Amino acid sequence: MHFSLAHTKQVFVNAGANLANLREYVYKGWVRGAIDKMFAQHERNTIAMDAKSLKGIAVVCIEEGEKIGTVDNILFDLERRRVIAFKLIKPNLLRSGGIVAKMSDIESIGKDAIMVKNKDRIRELKAERDLQGRPDLDSISSLRVVSENGTYVGNMDTIQFDKTNGVITDIEVTGGGFMGRLRRNLVIPANEIVSIGSDVVVIPDKYAPVTESDDEDKSDKEETEDRNPAQIEANSASTRAEDENDRIIR
Structure with missing residues (x-):
């Protein structure tokens, strides 16, 4: 030709x-x-919204124009992965007064205050059976985070949630050890979390830190592929085809 x-x-x-x-x-x-x-x-x-940033924020009743308390803690439904209530401290009290504002009763969440319609939206915690035994932000923040292959990634630091409906959007993980605390938090989208339990959070292996042994395994695999007779033959065939094309054009 x-x-x-x-x-x-x-x-x-x-x-x-x-x-x-x-x-x-x-x-x-x-x-x-x-x-x-x-x-x-x-x-x-x-x-x-960063859940941790809401601790200490005021809760205000719109109709009465009155501050009913401040947020002491946040309650979660981990099965549905959402915020369900805010535990409040009444004014002039040093700890939670046993009252809550349920997420379903919140009108809006701003950077300076959480707004509820009126005082009727503030409830006694002991009267709300669906809130009993729910994990709070303090207990969740102490959870260890591991990958599916069992590698320790760090500890839960905080939770990001949709302030319009309470749905968890992301979790932030702080690295383990002194050096881990110096690095920026690892952000894991909620839809990628494998599970959140009472003891640990399990996330995909891709978020696990790369270790020296991982690098060595990768190098060994690449060397093995380089020595693979089938791979060598495929590379040779590709080179011969390129040489043949060059010869035809010339």
Whole structure:
């Protein structure tokens, strides 16, 4: 088979044009993806609330215009993965006065106050059977976090939740050891959490820290693949095909 010089030049011209189109397509796709990701993150930040940041915040009754107390702790339903109530401290008391504001009764959560419609929305904790024995933020914050392969990742630090409905959106994990505490928290989306129990939180292996043994195993695997006869033959065949193509064009 013989190719003329003009035909060969046209092949390269077409290849260059296709490459330019591909680069433009990839670039536009990357920009579009980056913009979508930015807006999604902005929307997420707008509705997400750090549970730990709400401790000590005022709870205000709208109709009476009165501060009924401050948040002492937060109660969770871990099976449904959501905030269900806020335990309150009454004014001039040093600890929880046994009253709660249920998430379903909250009108809004702002950076300075949690708003409820009126005093009727404030309930006695002992009268709310569905809240008995629920884990609170203090107990959850002490949970150890491990990967599915049993690797210790760190401890739970705080929980992010949707302030419009109480649904947990993310958990933040602080690394183990002194160096772990110096690094930024690891953020795990709630939909990727394998389980949250009374003792540990289990997350996917991809969030586990990489150890030296992992790097060694990876290197050994790559070396084994390099020595694999089938892989060597496949690489040789690929090289021969490239050489043959070069010879035909010349």
